């Protein structure tokens with residue numbers, strides 16, 4: 128027997144319909160790329176998104192066509208996002224921090240027909256335009272007054288283009304499994320891979336992230352997505368905020384500590400999300416100015432491991448509840464969030480912090496397990512390391528234009544991360560599977576060593592890589608960027624780490640550098656470090 132409920136497809140544009148109808152007056156505030164703060168509402172944004180849809184439709188963009196954006200978080204980007212999806216076209220957010228050749232490769236691989244770009248990126252795109260034969264039109268996300276002279280083919284200012292539509296248009300209806308968005312993984316090895324989100328997966332992901340122990344935003348919140356919309360589906364925040372009726376604050380191109388703080392204070396931001404690098408910049412600003420964060424209640428730190436000292440400072444000094452979170456582009460992107468339960472109430476501050484440094488637990492609709500290399504499920508004992516695998520309605524089943532089967536026999540996706548899971552379901556990432564150090568047949572967690580090293584007061588950033596060793600196969604090398612003006616020694620750092628980690632995990636050597644290379648999404652580029660230190664000779668007697 129079938130259930131007798133209505134067939135109501137889970138479509139992304141229904142989220143902005145809901146926001147316009149029920150939270151129509153809620154503000155959407157952006158730092159525009161042109162400079163000034165811009166204010167609009169969900170009602171107005173909805174009307175303009177419909178115009179985007181109508182205008183694209185008039186340009187011949189149809190169901191399944193790809194429209195790329197190369198843009199910061201602003202109201203125009205959000206309108207375009209919904210407008211593109213609302214006719215069944217696919218919003219392909221391109222990461223401008225990639226190398227120009229990679230950007231061209233991605234746009235061609237995706238088969239994008241239109242490119243919407245911020246003013247910031249006009250010079251970059253002009254340089255690669257000759258390599259983009261498939262792009263029929265460039266829409267610069269600005270008005271006629273700011274439109275630069277450009278060599279881009281068929282270029283138009285977004286506001287002029289939009290003004291040619293009257294908004295008398297209805298969203299298209301289609302199946303909820305239709306593709307809605309596309310985002311390429313940063314691809315530290317080989318070519319980037321195209322992840323394709325569906326309307327259904329995006330709506331379900333927004334519901335997942337609106338539960339209390341995840342992002343938990345409500346109509347009382349003021350949400351600042353510092354994470355760019357081009358990074359891993361914008362962590363779903365552009366769906367999550369209008370679904371809950373939260374006020375949305377968009378930081379535009381300026382993600383430095385002073386600019387982010389200014390928006391937080393002026394708009395009374397209560398909830399925000401971003402990678403550790405931006406929260407480090409904000410901390411530096413707060414420490415330098417003595418400013419506090421009285422309105423900020425919750426902060427998601429994800430995309431890379433949150434250092435213990437960062438969690439502690441935001442919680443204890445600034446009174447912000449830090450939620451450490453793990454996910455990936457292929458998971459829409461949320462995998463786990465760390466919130467405490469009543470069971471932790473009696474713990475001492477240090478023990479609570481131990482839990483908070485883990486990546487946390489899965490919400491409903493994310494299934495997670497760890498296995499050995501043969502696929503045998505490993506115990507949830509908080510100690511056994513294994514390959515981290517996931518399953519769920521917002522997890523990738525394959526990549527765009529790629530025949531490779533990425534799921535195992537049970538339909539699990541191998542995340543490429545190595546982790547432990549404890550009896551309470553709290554997961555701790557110990558490494559990327561290609562970064563873990565195999566020493567004497569046992570695994571050493573590079574992330575654990577890095578987190579420990581950055582707790583040293585003179586260390587700004589740290590990375591650990593494996594160096595070939597004749598006896599132990601591989602041994603850890605610690606690479607340190609000292610804080611400005613500080614000159615720590617090898618002995619200082621190793622002395623600080625001694626006793627805080629198993630003896631055989633201790634790095635065999637420490638080197639000091641001015642800078643550690645990062646990927647386009649802010650992660651430490653271990654492949655580059657391995658190249659640089661390939662011939663590094665470890666001192667004798669290690670291991």
Ligand code: AMP
Pocket residue numbers: 312313359428429430431432433451452453454455456457460486542543544556558559648
């Ligand atoms: P991306 O798809 O670019 O967001 O990268 C996803 C990868 O980032 C994951 O597979 C992890 O290796 C890493 N990652 C994300 N969040 C965390 C976290 N909280 N701690 C450690 N690694 C993380």
